[in-house]
Amino acid sequence: MTVGTEKKYYITTPIYYVNGLPHVGSALTTISCDVLARYQRLLGNDAYFLTGTDENAPKVQEAAAKAGVPVLDFVNRLAEAFEDCWKKLHIEPNDFIRTTEPRHLKVVQEFVTRLKDAGYVYLDTYEGWYSVSDETFFRDSEVKEGIAIETGKPVVRVQEENYFFKLSAFGDRLLEHIEANPEFLQPEFRKNEVIGFIREGLRDMSITRANKGWGIPVPGDGSKVIYVWFDALINYLAVTGWPDDPNWESRWPADLHFMGKEIFVRFHATLWPAMLMALNLPLPKQVYAHGWWTVQGAKGGKTGASLPHPTRLTQLISDRSGADFDLAADAQRYLLCREMNFGLDTEYSVENCLRRYNTDLANDLGNLLNRTINMLAKFCDGVVPKADRHDTEIVALAEQVRTEFQKSMKEFRLNTALETAWKLVGRMNKYIDERAPWAQAKVAASGDATAANELAVTLYTSLESARVVGVLVSPFMPVASEAVLKQLGISTSSQTLRWKDTEWGGLMPGSRTADPMPIFPRIQELSVDDDVLFALGSANPEHVSTEDQKEGTSPVSDMTNSSTLPIGSPIPPPDLEAKEEIGLIGIEDFMKVHLQVAEILAAEPVPNATKLLRLIVQAGEDDTRTILAGIAEYYTPEELVGRQVVVVANLQPRKMRGIESQGMLLAADLDGRAILLKPDQVVPVGSRVR
Numbered sequence: 076m077t078v079g080t081e082k083k084y085y086i087t088t089p090i091y092y093v094n095g096l097p098h099v100g101s102a103l104t105t106i107s108c109d110v111l112a113r114y115q116r117l118l119g120n121d122a123y124f125l126t127g128t129d130e131n132a133p134k135v136q137e138a139a140a141k142a143g144v145p146v147l148d149f150v151n152r153l154a155e156a157f158e159d160c161w162k163k164l165h166i167e168p169n170d171f172i173r174t175t176e177p178r179h180l181k182v183v184q185e186f187v188t189r190l191k192d193a194g195y196v197y198l199d200t201y202e203g204w205y206s207v208s209d210e211t212f213f214r215d216s217e218v219k220e221g222i223a224i225e226t227g228k229p230v231v232r233v234q235e236e237n238y239f240f241k242l243s244a245f246g247d248r249l250l251e252h253i254e255a256n257p258e259f260l261q262p263e264f265r266k267n268e269v270i271g272f273i274r275e276g277l278r279d280m281s282i283t284r285a286n287k288g289w290g291i292p293v294p295g296d297g298s299k300v301i302y303v304w305f306d307a308l309i310n311y312l313a314v315t316g317w318p319d320d321p322n323w324e325s326r327w328p329a330d331l332h333f334m335g336k337e338i339f340v341r342f343h344a345t346l347w348p349a350m351l352m353a354l355n356l357p358l359p360k361q362v363y364a365h366g367w368w369t370v371q372g373a374k375g376g377k378t379g380a381s382l383p384h385p386t387r388l389t390q391l392i393s394d395r396s397g398a399d400f401d402l403a404a405d406a407q408r409y410l411l412c413r414e415m416n417f418g419l420d421t422e423y424s425v426e427n428c429l430r431r432y433n434t435d436l437a438n439d440l441g442n443l444l445n446r447t448i449n450m451l452a453k454f455c456d457g458v459v460p461k462a463d464r465h466d467t468e469i470v471a472l473a474e475q476v477r478t479e480f481q482k483s484m485k486e487f488r489l490n491t492a493l494e495t496a497w498k499l500v501g502r503m504n505k506y507i508d509e510r511a512p513w514a515q516a517k518v519a520a521s522g523d524a525t526a527a528n529e530l531a532v533t534l535y536t537s538l539e540s541a542r543v544v545g546v547l548v549s550p551f552m553p554v555a556s557e558a559v560l561k562q563l564g565i566s567t568s569s570q571t572l573r574w575k576d577t578e579w580g581g582l583m584p585g586s587r588t589a590d591p592m593p594i595f596p597r598i599q600e601l602s603v604d605d606d607v608l609f610a611l612g613s614a615n616p617e618h619v620s621t622e623d624q625k626e627g628t629s630p631v632s633d634m635t636n637s638s639t640l641p642i643g644s645p646i647p648p649p650d651l652e653a654k655e656e657i658g659l660i661g662i663e664d665f666m667k668v669h670l671q672v673a674e675i676l677a678a679e680p681v682p683n684a685t686k687l688l689r690l691i692v693q694a695g696e697d698d699t700r701t702i703l704a705g706i707a708e709y710y711t712p713e714e715l716v717g718r719q720v721v722v723v724a725n726l727q728p729r730k731m732r733g734i735e736s737q738g739m740l741l742a743a744d745l746d747g748r749a750i751l752l753k754p755d756q757v758v759p760v761g762s763r764v765r
């Protein structure tokens with residue numbers, strides 16, 4: 076290897092579909108990777124961090140069409156929205172790849188050509204199930220009543236002549252690799268899912284779709300485009316400059332692919348390694364899957380539509396606490412990493428985050444820093460004292476915290492790493508109470524040298540602990556870390572900090588601290604009602620900025636999301652008295668209401684809601700949506716599935732119980748009872764009702 080081309084620690088996030096705005100799910104993954112990259116730099120390693128956007132998917136094309144925006148404009152705006160959001164959260168990738176870029180297209184086509192040349196790609200007819208929402212092919216056994224069992228999303232039957240990748244040839248080699256590399260798949264318990272999936276038998280996989288004007292054309296056959304997952308995975312290699320850049324191996328193989336659990340087994344732990352094996356390319360060293368944020372009332376899953384938009388939440392934290400936006404952004408980084416139980420699913424709650432902001436940041440960390448600096452100003456004129464000893468108990472604790480912190484970071488348990496750092500914070504707050512420096516100061520003031528020394532021990536130990544914590548949290552809160560250190564009198568950029576700076580004794584006696592100022596002021600108002608939650612929502616069209624609205628990222632433009640319901644009164648009974656006041660409307664007004672025939676594909680009760688059913692309806696060939704309907708008292712889910720109904724298709728989406736509804740069913744009102752309307756003979760779904 077030549078100088079300057081040493082292997083970098085290369086870490087990646089998934090590339091996100093640009094059919095919706097970022098939310099605290101995609102933010103969690105991206106912040107985690109940014110934290111891990113910064114942590115590697117803290118360790119003195121050269122980290123290379125990649126994120127980006129997945130733009131060639133049919134569902135992206137659909138979203139653009141629904142938003143009425145040319146697809147290229149649409150993806151440009153959304154990619155920008157992602158980049159902008161990450162920037163505001165202090166996420167600093169080394170590269171941001173968009174799969175519509177020529178550099179990506181070139182590498183994907185080269186990759187596929189080489190696979191063909193190597194005999195791993197052949198032409199055949201694919202017949203089976205495809206879910207646009209998941210952008211995934213499913214086997215017959217994986218589908219029940221038009222729904223993919225694994226994801227709950229509707230599937231459509233497709234029959235196409237396609238190119239296939241000989242995935243079946245790699246089962247044994249994959250199992251051998253997994254066995255020989257115990258660190259490869261993480262966390263450990265997910266490895267077993269992968270082994271089970273491979274042992275069931277891998278089948279060759281269709282890797283193209285008919286060209287409908289969007290996607291990367293198959294080299295030499297423009298009638299087809301490359302299946303979006305096949306294209307997307309190659310992004311990780313594309314940024315390295317493979318195959319022409321002589322330095323591509325300074326990045327490849329990736330050290331860590333980091334993602335949510337739903338794209339782990341099939342795609343990152345099976346398909347991608349097999350694709351690489353087929354070209355004799357080295358496999359990524361580690362692939363890690365974290366669990367999902369779930370939202371109360373929603374049944375797990377990729378609940379992006381009901382999760383807050385990350386920077387709207389930052390703004391809320393900033394507004395309610397008075398902290399600078401930049402510090403609130405760091406708080407949010409901390410809160411997401413601390414709240415998530417990495418590996419497992421974790422319930423997401425804005426209120427829990429606000430509460431933790433107060434306990435961990437405003438109280439625990441804030442107290443340690445403020446109390447200590449205030450006392451230093453009062454008792455020692457703000458000059459760090461020199462004691463004749465270190466407090467061995469605290470030095471040992473700090474050492475233990477460093478070791479445990481490193482272990483947690485190595486295992487990607489970011490929440491535990493922070494919890495560990497807060498052991499030192501918690502102990503120090505007690506330590507100060509126990510040692511009562513105010514009392515020590517009184518005795519010292521009477522000329523008692525022993526008391527003066529003990530006061531120096533207390534203050535130095537407290538300040539130095541705050542410094543150690545300030546350095547430890549620098550990957551998580553780069554701006555706040557600098558602010559903490561600055562108050563301790565240390566002017567530094569968090570990027571120049573190194574692991575040795577976490578060793579005890581870095582604070583110089585004789586140095587001066589700055590004026591104490593709360594970095595994270597307390598939040599007074601912790602409650603979060605439905606209106607606030609609605610306003611924070613990533614899929615909330617009413618409260619997005621004008622810029623966002625232009626991006627067409629409301630659920631209206633993302634009908635494939637499992638969102639739903641204008642509920643509240645999903646089927647409003649006709650109000651006869653009000654009719655007079657409303658007056659007559661012209662035909663052009665009536666025609667503004669888009670009524671369509673739809674078929675109910677699935678129905679289930681909404682947890683903790685006695686009146687609501689969550690319906691998945693097919694309202695057109697490529698139009699699947701979720702509708703919450705207040706009909707649970709009148710219809711059982713079983714009697715609804717397969718039934719045709721009439722839906723209001725262009726109703727502004729609304730959120731209820733954390734779910735968004737994208738339409739409303741029509742029903743007659745019989746003494747308050749809802750009687751669903753249906754056409755008097757079966758008609759194609761999507762037929763307009765006028």
Ligand code: ME8
Nearest residue numbers: 089090091092100104129307308334335367368378
């Ligand atoms: O799957 N909780 O993109 P995507 C936690 N384009 N994390 C969540 C989450 C939740 N509720 N919802 C989403 C794709 N995420 C493909 C990837 S990679 C070659 C192609 C995060 O926009 C999590 O990291 O659907 C998940 O894996 C990712 O967003 C899915 O993003």
